[in-house]
Amino acid sequence: MKAPKNLPTRQSDFATAPTLVTFEKISKTYDGHTHVVKNLDLEIRRGEFLTLLGPSGSGKTTCLMMLAGFEVPTSGEIWHGEVPLSRKPPHERGIGMVFQNYALFPHMSIAENIAFPLEVRGLGRAAIAEKVKRALDMVRLPQIADRRPNQLSGGQQQRVALARALVFEPELVLMDEPLGALDKQLREHMQYEIRSLHMSLGLTVVYVTHDQTEALTMSDRIAVFAGGRIRQLADPRALYEEPADGLVATFVGESNRFDGTIVSRDGDTAVIATRGGTRLEAFAVDIGATGPAAVIVRPENVRIGAAVDGLRDVITGRVVDVVYHGDHLQVHIAAEGLDVVAKQPTRDAEAPTVGSEIRFGFLSRHARAYDPARTDH
Amino acid sequence: MSHNSMPLTTSERLSGRLLAAVAVATAIFLVAPILAIVPLAFSDGEFLVYPIRGYSLKWMEAFFSSEKWAMAVKNSFFIGSLSAALATVLGTMAAIGLSRTDFLGKNVLTGFVLSPLVVPIVIYAVGLYFFFAPLGLTQSYTGIVLAHAALGAPFVVVTVSASLSGFDHNLMRAAASLGASPLLAFRRVMLPLVLPGVVTGALFAFAASFDEVVTVLFLAAPEQRTIPREMFSGLRESLSPIIAAASAVMIVIAVLLLAAVELLKRRAQRMRATA
Incomplete structure (x- = not known):
């Protein structure tokens, strides 16, 4: 060679x-x-x-x-x-x-x-x-x-x-x-x-x-x-x-998706009202000033428990399942009629109790708002 | 090797025996007429008739010492080999072309290529006669070889197509990506892998020519007579047991061809199992 x-x-x-x-x-x-x-x-x-x-x-x-x-x-x-x-x-x-x-x-x-x-x-x-x-x-x-x-x-x-x-x-x-x-x-x-x-x-x-x-x-x-x-x-x-x-956001890697409508838009930041009634601040990727939007968040960026303190938007849901993956836990949360997945490193997460109420949220830069028309093939 | 070790029910055993009986009856039905001619080859009588009163080798001797029959044997092998070679080349190329992915008219073309198998041979022979006459191909070896090649080619198409159905066409792409031209890729990769099909087809094509009499009747001059053609005139003219001797020799050759085909089939199965 x-x-x-x-x-x-x-x-x-x-x-x-x-x-x-x-x-x-x-x-x-x-x-x-x-x-x-x-x-x-x-x-x-x-x-x-x-x-x-x-x-x-x-x-x-x-x-x-x-x-x-x-x-x-x-x-x-x-x-x-x-x-x-x-x-x-x-x-x-x-x-x-x-x-x-x-x-x-x-x-x-x-x-x-x-x-x-x-x-x-x-x-x-x-x-x-x-x-x-x-x-x-x-x-x-x-x-x-x-x-x-x-x-x-x-x-x-x-x-x-x-x-x-x-x-x-x-x-x-x-x-x-x-x-x-x-x-x-x-x-x-x-x-x-x-x-x-x-x-x-x-x-x-x-x-x-x-x-x-x-x-x-x-x-x-x-x-x-x-x-x-x-x-x-x-x-x-x-x-x-x-x-x-x-499409790229959902095809590459795992993701949570919240569908909603754009409430306001200021530069790179948009406020989206989800179908469940929550207002989320998100980074605007390819959306306009009005119309529908899909907010996509990676599971490892979903914070739960005490980590939500200080976050702007916090949603309350119920723990449906906790799956142990060795290096991390996957917490499945039912909220707004959706199955939200949060990934927590095992070493610094206490496993939440299944059935208990849980608060979760994410940084607005980890929530990316996309044009739902461009999420499909 | 037993794949099924479960005890059989009475009805299964019965139907198994019935099947065996039908199979044996069918085999007898197929083979008996062929074998019926063989004892006559060793008759010491003057005519091609049963019952046989005494046995001798005189008709075998007569067959092998006759110049006329020696000529016929030579012609059969000469025409058979050349037409089988031609049929093999053309049939293999046709099979490869037809194995490609679908194209418009593929089914029509396949039917056309295989048509010599179904067209009544007399019609084919008459047509050939009128087609060849103005070209000066009647009463010539060339004419008979071409006629037999067309009759043998469908067998090659069928056997090579069967081999190609298990052929991974990615191998040809791999060969091309490694720098082999299409012809080289065919010679080094495809041909060795479909060779059992090619040789089986060649043997069938040879056999098709070897026992063909109708086109020879139309196209052959006396010096191009083959074994079946000589037998045909013998039946009309003399009815001597020498025809039975010729038959016996042809049966032996046919059995050898079949055995060769069977050997090739096993070899191909082994190759497929290891591929």
């Missing part, structure tokens, strides 16, 4: 990294009127780990397939550096790809699988043997060269698929839900491995997933897809803490 070049290693550095791939007004339709991808612009920066996140049918996989060359855009152009990709067949693009079902060749040994891209490129036998060995070492499977794919576990197969996609040293690697078929523990382990390969090899990775936790933990930047458009493109922290619209 190539030694990492002088590449940015922290997400903040990517703001200035050069662009590697550009999607320019890309649209894709199969039947002429329903658009899978609509007039989409996207810049992928050199060396970044970019995740395309969204529900199924949101267009994220179609975008990945268009970049790989397995789908053709109906209009628009994808640029790889200065090269337009529309007339370039997949096998000439030099882009590595990892598939969800691994797609290892069942009639070839592991070594033959990894040697395949090198043979295709006409490398000599000695060079191939050397690179195959190094690739197997890289994914920490040095002993399995002579086995067949069906003799390996799912996690091992996916590591071989990674080795095969990286052995010819592509600068850009696409991953289509590569960990979707693995169990939770293995998935978390592989997330870490992919992430460290990305950093040590200086790869540019475009990663497709519908798992928002995976997206948050692995990515430098995340593009949230819905209905064939990118709803927000941001680094994980900005995406989680400052979602641009109600």
Whole structure:
């Protein structure tokens, strides 16, 4: 493998990294009127780990397939550096790809699988043997060269698929839900491995997933897809803490939602009257001066018990359930006809009694008011 | 291997026996006519008739020493191999094309490709005769090979399609992403995995040509006569037991072909189980 070049290693550095791939007004339709991808612009920066996140049918996989060359855009152009990709067949693009079902060749040994891209490129036998060995070492499977794919576990197969996609040293690697078929523990382990390969090899990775936790933990930047458009493109922290619209706010991470009407609006601050009759002060994200609004609050930002003292808005509800999660407690509160969830770190929370009355609230900057029309796909 | 170790009820046992009886009767119905000809090959009489009074190998000897029959055997294998090869190439390509995702007219095209299986062969042969005559393809090996290739291709389409139905098309995408051109990906990835289907189809195509007589009747000159064609004229002209000898030889070849197909099927199942 190539030694990492002088590449940015922290997400903040990517703001200035050069662009590697550009999607320019890309649209894709199969039947002429329903658009899978609509007039989409996207810049992928050199060396970044970019995740395309969204529900199924949101267009994220179609975008990945268009970049790989397995789908053709109906209009628009994808640029790889200065090269337009529309007339370039997949096998000439030099882009590595990892598939969800691994797609290892069942009639070839592991070594033959990894040697395949090198043979295709006409490398000599000695060079191939050397690179195959190094690739197997890289994914920490040095002993399995002579086995067949069906003799390996799912996690091992996916590591071989990674080795095969990286052995010819592509600068850009696409991953289509590569960990979707693995169990939770293995998935978390592989997330870490992919992430460290990305950093040590200086790869540019475009990663497709519908798992928002995976997206948050692995990515430098995340593009949230819905209905064939990118709803927000941001680094994980900005995406989680400052979602641009109600859809992103509810799709990424857990959330409580209070529907209501705007009472007043003053700059970034709005007062919303909820359906239950409470007035909440909230940060106005994409709402106007009047009309309906959806206030969205993360469970970990809901304060309960003594922590509500000094809060501007306090709501009274009843404890319905307390669920122990080890590191935190989830308190389910019935209030205003809603199920409100509050997450409390176990170490500093006394478990409230089920059935008891409870007061809860949140800081107004943790309550974000969205246009309810833009919370759906 | 017993999947079901539950004790059977009386009615289940009864219906099981009935099923076995029907199966045996059907097998006899199918195989008996074929076997009926075999003893006649070893008759020492002069005519193709039962009862057999004495046994000898003279008709077998006559078959293997006759120049006419040797020519027929050679023609059968020559035409069979060439037409099977052609049918295999065309049929495999058609099966791959038809295995792609849906396209307009796919069903019509599939029916068209498989039509030689259902069109009455006499009509096909007459049509071929009028089609080939102005092209100078009647009374030629080329004409017969083309005719038989068209008859054999549907078998290849069917067997290769069956192999492709279990084929993961992501493998072709993976091969492309690794830098393999479509042709190379086909040769290194798809072909090895569907090979059992391809070879089975080739054997069926060979068998289809090997026992075909109608198009040969219309298209063959005397020097292109195949075994079935020679048997056909033998039946009209002499009715000698040499026809039975020829039949016996053809049955042996057919059994060998079937055994080969069965072996391939097992191999394919093993590959599928490990894939």
